[in-house]
Amino acid sequence: VGAEKSAAAGRVLAERTVRDGRGRCTNWHDPARVAAVKRLARVKEREANARRDALHKLSRRIVNDYDGIAVEALVIRNMVRSTKGTVDDPGRNVAAKSGLNRSIADAGWGTLVTLIREKAESAGRVVVSVDPKNTSRTCAACGHVAADSRDGIRFVCVKCGHREHADVNAARNILQRAQLALLSALSPGSTRLRQHDAG
Numbered sequence: 001v002g003a004e005k006s007a008a009a010g011r012v013l014a015e016r017t018v019r020d021g022r023g024r025c026t027n028w029h030d031p032a033r034v035a036a037v038k039r040l041a042r043v044k045e046r047e048a049n050a051r052r053d054a055l056h057k058l059s060r061r062i063v064n065d066y067d068g069i070a071v072e073a074l075v076i077r078n079m080v081r082s083t084k085g086t087v088d089d090p091g092r093n094v095a096a097k098s099g100l101n102r103s104i105a106d107a108g109w110g111t112l113v114t115l116i117r118e119k120a121e122s123a124g125r126v127v128v129s130v131d132p133k134n135t136s137r138t139c140a141a142c143g144h145v146a147a148d149s150r151d152g153i154r155f156v157c158v159k160c161g162h163r164e165h166a167d168v169n170a171a172r173n174i175l176q177r178a179q180l181a182l183l184s185a186l187s188p189g190s191t192r193l194r195q196h197d198a199g
Contacts, residue, residue, distance in 0.1 A: 006047055009040040055108050059115035063123050070178030071113050073129040128178040140164070140172035 013036040018027045027033055062069060120127045138145045139155075141162035149157050155169040156162070164172075 003047070006040070006043050009036070009043045012036050013040050051108055052111065055112050055115055059112055059119055062116055063119040063125055066125070068126045068128065068178065068182050069116060069120060070128050070130055070174050071116065072132040072135065072174060074109065074132055126182060128181045130174045130177045130181075135173045135177075136166060136170045138169075138173050140169045140176065 013033070016027075016030065016033045016036045017025055018030075020026050117127050119125075134145050136150055137147050139149060139157035139160060139162050142157060142160040144157055144159035146158050149155055149159075150166055153166050155164050155166040162169075
Protein backbone atom coordinates (compact mmCIF):
# COMPACT_ATOMS: atom_id res chain seq x y z
CA VAL A 1 0.00 0.00 0.00
CA GLY A 2 2.79 2.41 0.90
CA ALA A 3 4.60 1.73 -2.36
CA GLU A 4 1.39 2.31 -4.33
CA LYS A 5 0.81 5.67 -2.65
CA SER A 6 4.42 6.64 -3.27
CA ALA A 7 4.16 5.69 -6.94
CA ALA A 8 0.90 7.63 -7.30
CA ALA A 9 2.42 10.73 -5.68
CA GLY A 10 5.42 10.39 -7.96
CA ARG A 11 3.19 10.29 -11.03
CA VAL A 12 1.36 13.42 -9.91
CA LEU A 13 4.67 15.21 -9.46
CA ALA A 14 5.80 14.13 -12.92
CA GLU A 15 2.55 15.41 -14.43
CA ARG A 16 2.97 18.80 -12.76
CA THR A 17 6.60 19.19 -13.76
CA VAL A 18 7.44 21.11 -16.94
CA ARG A 19 10.85 20.44 -18.49
CA ASP A 20 12.80 22.11 -21.26
CA GLY A 21 14.51 20.39 -24.18
CA ARG A 22 17.42 19.34 -21.95
CA GLY A 23 15.17 17.78 -19.33
CA ARG A 24 15.57 20.55 -16.76
CA CYS A 25 12.61 21.59 -14.64
CA THR A 26 11.30 25.06 -15.59
CA ASN A 27 8.49 25.48 -13.04
CA TRP A 28 10.24 25.01 -9.71
CA HIS A 29 8.05 27.58 -7.95
CA ASP A 30 4.71 26.59 -9.43
CA PRO A 31 2.37 26.18 -6.39
CA ALA A 32 0.85 23.01 -7.84
CA ARG A 33 4.29 21.45 -8.31
CA VAL A 34 5.48 22.56 -4.86
CA ALA A 35 2.40 20.95 -3.32
CA ALA A 36 3.11 17.72 -5.24
CA VAL A 37 6.73 17.73 -4.02
CA LYS A 38 5.60 18.11 -0.39
CA ARG A 39 3.00 15.38 -0.74
CA LEU A 40 5.56 12.94 -2.17
CA ALA A 41 7.96 13.79 0.68
CA ARG A 42 5.25 13.09 3.29
CA VAL A 43 4.34 9.77 1.67
CA LYS A 44 8.01 8.73 1.52
CA GLU A 45 8.49 9.67 5.18
CA ARG A 46 5.46 7.64 6.31
CA GLU A 47 6.62 4.71 4.19
CA ALA A 48 10.11 4.84 5.74
CA ASN A 49 8.70 5.07 9.27
CA ALA A 50 6.41 2.08 8.69
CA ARG A 51 9.28 0.04 7.25
CA ARG A 52 11.59 0.86 10.15
CA ASP A 53 8.87 0.03 12.70
CA ALA A 54 8.35 -3.36 11.04
CA LEU A 55 12.10 -4.03 11.04
CA HIS A 56 12.34 -3.12 14.74
CA LYS A 57 9.56 -5.59 15.58
CA LEU A 58 11.05 -8.35 13.42
CA SER A 59 14.56 -7.90 14.83
CA ARG A 60 13.19 -7.94 18.40
CA ARG A 61 11.29 -11.18 17.73
CA ILE A 62 14.37 -12.84 16.22
CA VAL A 63 16.60 -11.80 19.13
CA ASN A 64 14.03 -12.89 21.71
CA ASP A 65 13.47 -16.30 20.11
CA TYR A 66 17.01 -17.45 19.31
CA ASP A 67 20.29 -17.77 21.23
CA GLY A 68 22.39 -17.70 18.06
CA ILE A 69 21.57 -15.78 14.88
CA ALA A 70 23.20 -16.44 11.52
CA VAL A 71 23.17 -13.88 8.71
CA GLU A 72 24.94 -13.71 5.39
CA ALA A 73 27.71 -11.12 5.23
CA LEU A 74 26.19 -9.43 2.20
CA VAL A 75 27.65 -6.22 0.79
CA ILE A 76 24.34 -4.49 0.08
CA ARG A 77 25.99 -1.47 -1.55
CA ASN A 78 27.56 -3.64 -4.22
CA MET A 79 24.32 -5.55 -4.78
CA VAL A 80 22.32 -2.43 -5.64
CA ARG A 81 24.85 -0.73 -7.90
CA SER A 82 23.51 0.69 -11.14
CA THR A 83 23.36 -1.84 -13.96
CA LYS A 84 23.09 0.60 -16.86
CA GLY A 85 26.78 0.33 -17.74
CA THR A 86 28.34 2.48 -20.45
CA VAL A 87 27.98 2.95 -24.19
CA ASP A 88 30.89 0.57 -24.81
CA ASP A 89 29.83 -1.87 -22.09
CA PRO A 90 26.03 -1.66 -21.63
CA GLY A 91 24.36 -3.47 -18.77
CA ARG A 92 22.31 -6.63 -19.27
CA ASN A 93 18.80 -7.25 -17.94
CA VAL A 94 18.75 -3.65 -16.72
CA ALA A 95 15.00 -3.50 -16.08
CA ALA A 96 14.97 -6.76 -14.10
CA LYS A 97 18.03 -5.79 -12.06
CA SER A 98 16.59 -2.35 -11.35
CA GLY A 99 13.45 -4.01 -10.01
CA LEU A 100 15.54 -6.31 -7.82
CA ASN A 101 17.52 -3.31 -6.53
CA ARG A 102 14.27 -1.59 -5.52
CA SER A 103 13.11 -4.75 -3.75
CA ILE A 104 16.40 -5.01 -1.85
CA ALA A 105 16.20 -1.37 -0.81
CA ASP A 106 12.54 -1.67 0.20
CA ALA A 107 13.21 -4.78 2.28
CA GLY A 108 15.85 -2.94 4.32
CA TRP A 109 18.20 -5.93 4.62
CA GLY A 110 21.10 -3.86 5.86
CA THR A 111 18.96 -2.06 8.43
CA LEU A 112 17.52 -5.35 9.69
CA VAL A 113 20.97 -6.83 10.28
CA THR A 114 22.09 -3.64 12.07
CA LEU A 115 19.04 -3.72 14.35
CA ILE A 116 19.55 -7.43 15.06
CA ARG A 117 23.16 -6.78 16.07
CA GLU A 118 22.20 -3.89 18.34
CA LYS A 119 19.46 -5.83 20.11
CA ALA A 120 21.52 -9.02 20.29
CA GLU A 121 24.38 -7.23 22.02
CA SER A 122 22.15 -5.92 24.81
CA ALA A 123 20.38 -9.30 25.12
CA GLY A 124 23.57 -11.35 25.26
CA ARG A 125 22.87 -13.18 22.00
CA VAL A 126 25.49 -14.29 19.48
CA VAL A 127 25.34 -13.06 15.89
CA VAL A 128 27.46 -14.86 13.30
CA SER A 129 28.18 -13.45 9.85
CA VAL A 130 28.52 -16.17 7.24
CA ASP A 131 30.41 -15.93 3.97
CA PRO A 132 27.63 -15.83 1.34
CA LYS A 133 29.80 -17.31 -1.41
CA ASN A 134 28.02 -20.24 -3.07
CA THR A 135 25.37 -20.65 -0.36
CA SER A 136 22.78 -20.82 -3.15
CA ARG A 137 24.82 -23.22 -5.29
CA THR A 138 25.97 -25.68 -2.62
CA CYS A 139 24.02 -28.83 -1.85
CA ALA A 140 23.14 -28.86 1.84
CA ALA A 141 23.09 -32.67 1.78
CA CYS A 142 26.40 -33.58 0.11
CA GLY A 143 28.25 -30.26 -0.16
CA HIS A 144 28.66 -30.36 -3.95
CA VAL A 145 28.88 -26.90 -5.55
CA ALA A 146 27.29 -26.42 -8.97
CA ALA A 147 25.43 -23.52 -10.57
CA ASP A 148 23.32 -26.02 -12.55
CA SER A 149 21.77 -27.32 -9.33
CA ARG A 150 19.89 -24.04 -8.88
CA ASP A 151 16.87 -23.53 -11.10
CA GLY A 152 14.84 -20.56 -9.93
CA ILE A 153 13.14 -21.51 -6.67
CA ARG A 154 14.09 -25.18 -7.08
CA PHE A 155 17.33 -26.82 -6.01
CA VAL A 156 18.15 -30.25 -7.39
CA CYS A 157 21.73 -31.38 -6.75
CA VAL A 158 23.34 -32.59 -9.96
CA LYS A 159 25.52 -34.96 -7.93
CA CYS A 160 23.36 -36.63 -5.27
CA GLY A 161 19.86 -35.68 -6.45
CA HIS A 162 18.91 -33.85 -3.24
CA ARG A 163 15.74 -31.78 -3.84
CA GLU A 164 14.60 -28.78 -1.84
CA HIS A 165 13.32 -25.24 -2.15
CA ALA A 166 16.36 -23.18 -3.20
CA ASP A 167 16.02 -20.70 -0.33
CA VAL A 168 15.66 -23.48 2.25
CA ASN A 169 18.73 -25.24 0.85
CA ALA A 170 20.71 -21.98 1.06
CA ALA A 171 19.48 -21.38 4.62
CA ARG A 172 20.70 -24.86 5.61
CA ASN A 173 24.14 -24.01 4.24
CA ILE A 174 24.18 -20.77 6.20
CA LEU A 175 23.11 -22.66 9.32
CA GLN A 176 25.83 -25.27 8.89
CA ARG A 177 28.54 -22.66 8.41
CA ALA A 178 27.31 -20.69 11.41
CA GLN A 179 27.19 -23.76 13.63
CA LEU A 180 30.86 -24.44 12.94
CA ALA A 181 31.71 -20.88 13.97
CA LEU A 182 29.45 -21.06 17.02
CA LEU A 183 30.96 -24.22 18.46
CA SER A 184 33.51 -22.15 20.34
CA ALA A 185 31.02 -19.42 21.33
CA LEU A 186 27.93 -21.31 22.50
CA SER A 187 27.42 -24.04 25.05
CA PRO A 188 26.11 -27.42 23.79
CA GLY A 189 22.61 -26.64 25.04
CA SER A 190 22.28 -23.29 23.31
CA THR A 191 22.54 -23.92 19.61
CA ARG A 192 19.12 -22.83 18.34
CA LEU A 193 19.64 -20.66 15.30
CA ARG A 194 17.51 -18.42 13.18
CA GLN A 195 17.80 -19.58 9.57
CA HIS A 196 18.13 -16.37 7.62
CA ASP A 197 18.72 -16.53 3.88
CA ALA A 198 19.05 -13.17 2.21
CA GLY A 199 19.97 -14.24 -1.27
